[in-house]
Amino acid sequence: MKYHFLGKVVFEDGAYLIKIPFNVWEVCTGQGSFPVEVVAEGKEFSCDLTPLGKGIYNIPLTDELANSLPEVCDVTFRVVEHVANVSGNSPYSLENPIRKVDSMKLITQPNDGLCGQTCIAMLAGITLDEACEVMHCRDWQANMGRMIISLDYLGIAHADTIEYASGEHVQLPKCAILMEKMGRFSHYLVWYD
Numbered sequence: 001m002k003y004h005f006l007g008k009v010v011f012e013d014g015a016y017l018i019k020i021p022f023n024v025w026e027v028c029t030g031q032g033s034f035p036v037e038v039v040a041e042g043k044e045f046s047c048d049l050t051p052l053g054k055g056i057y058n059i060p061l062t063d064e065l066a067n068s069l070p071e072v073c074d075v076t077f078r079v080v081e082h083v084a085n086v087s088g089n090s091p092y093s094l095e096n097p098i099r100k101v102d103s104m105k106l107i108t109q110p111n112d113g114l115c116g117q118t119c120i121a122m123l124a125g126i127t128l129d130e131a132c133e134v135m136h137c138r139d140w141q142a143n144m145g146r147m148i149i150s151l152d153y154l155g156i157a158h159a160d161t162i163e164y165a166s167g168e169h170v171q172l173p174k175c176a177i178l179m180e181k182m183g184r185f186s187h188y189l190v191w192y193d
Contacts, residue, residue: 001148003027005164007040007059007075009066016066018075021166023055026186027144027179028079035080040065041073046080076161092155099125101156101175104192115188116142119177122190124154142188144179 007018018040025031033050038059045065049057059077061069092098101123109118114128120142121131135142135150144162151158163170172178176191 001028001145002076002078002161003164004074004076004161005166006072006168008072009061009069011066016061016063017058018061018073020049020057020059022164022179023186024049024051024057025055025143027162036077037080038075038077040075041069043068090153090155092153094155094157097155097157099156101192104175104190111139113139114142116144116147119188119190120147120150120154123151123156123175123177144177144188147177147188 003020003022005021007021009016009018028034031051033048035046035048036059037044037046040059040061043065047060049059051057059075104122105125107118107122107128109115110128114132117128117131117135117137120126120135121128124131124134126134131150132138134153135146137146148158148162159173172191174193178189178191180187180189
């Protein structure tokens with residue numbers, strides 16, 4: 001999965017970096033330090049993302065690279081060698097998905113902390129309990145990375161890049177999972193037609 005956003009090149013504590021504008025723990029299904037491949041304004045490089053705490057990460061830049069980039073630049077990164085398996089071998093595939101998403105039945109989450117699981121339930125046409133089982137997570141444990149892995153398991157096609165609009169106007173596709181920042185937490189919603 002690729003993650004795309006507009007990033008700002010800053011000089012902080014004696015080093016150049018690009019701040020990642022989302023909580024990496026919530027989105028990338030992983031914690032700790034991990035390798036990524038980055039493309040910033042068409043310039044490709046690899047580095048390790050190192051946690052600063054509470055899901056905050058920066059992309060480190062060499063002085064030479066930082067000086068070749070505009071202050072605000074188009075950034076895409078991809079986590080390397082990070083494989084997470086949700087439910088083992090899947091009986092589904094892109095050719096044989098759990099269902100074709102050609103309609104949407106509304107499921108209302110029964111309590112806080114189940115928005116990601118509810119999105120998967122609606123997209124897959126399964127119950128909320130079944131979605132929790134597929135995702136192997138309970139209240140407050142869903143994140144975008146886990147939802148993407150679950151879509152893969154269920155054979156539901158999706159884009160290979162997550163777009164972070166940060167308040168910018170975007171043209172949404174017919175069906176999408178949206179992540180809304182709500183203070184300290186994020187809320188996931190399904191957009192359909």
